[in-house]
Amino acid sequence: MSSIFTKIINGELPAYKIVEDDQFLAFLDINPNAKGHTLCIPKKEINKIFDMEEEDYVALMRFSRKVAKALEKAVPCKRIGMSVVGLEVPHVHVHLIPLQEMDDIRFTRKTSLSVEEFEELVKSIQSYL
Numbered sequence: 001m002s003s004i005f006t007k008i009i010n011g012e013l014p015a016y017k018i019v020e021d022d023q024f025l026a027f028l029d030i031n032p033n034a035k036g037h038t039l040c041i042p043k044k045e046i047n048k049i050f051d052m053e054e055e056d057y058v059a060l061m062r063f064s065r066k067v068a069k070a071l072e073k074a075v076p077c078k079r080i081g082m083s084v085v086g087l088e089v090p091h092v093h094v095h096l097i098p099l100q101e102m103d104d105i106r107f108t109r110k111t112s113l114s115v116e117e118f119e120e121l122v123k124s125i126q127s128y129l
């Protein structure tokens, strides 16, 4: 069965998509740790990041870096934190999280955003890509 994220890639589930190419997609996390929390995923469904082919892994890091730089301009923060967990969704994803404090990267505290805030974030991040 396809992962939730494969369904997002295929347009079967909605998402606030930021940017994609033939290999990767960046979209906003629906239950963000902090405003601007973004996920970067490979379109090829694979469970664990270190099982990726080396060149695909490096390409995912390159894609994530580009998105992180735009995110840092769009969302005021001290820096962009990066994390890979995957305990909830078994489809590789890099978390990019605008950080103000350590709690923002701990996945214990969530923030809720309105549809308008999600849409505004997408536009703002895209404007810096």
Ligand code: 5GP
Binding pocket: 004, 013, 015, 016, 027, 028, 029, 030, 031, 032, 084, 085, 086, 087, 088, 089, 090, 093
């Ligand atoms: P992890 O697998 O790294 O523990 O976390 C999965 C992440 O995916 C969580 O931050 C969660 O909020 C996010 N997530 C789970 N389902 C969806 C979804 O349907 N849409 C979006 N945009 N994010 C999701």
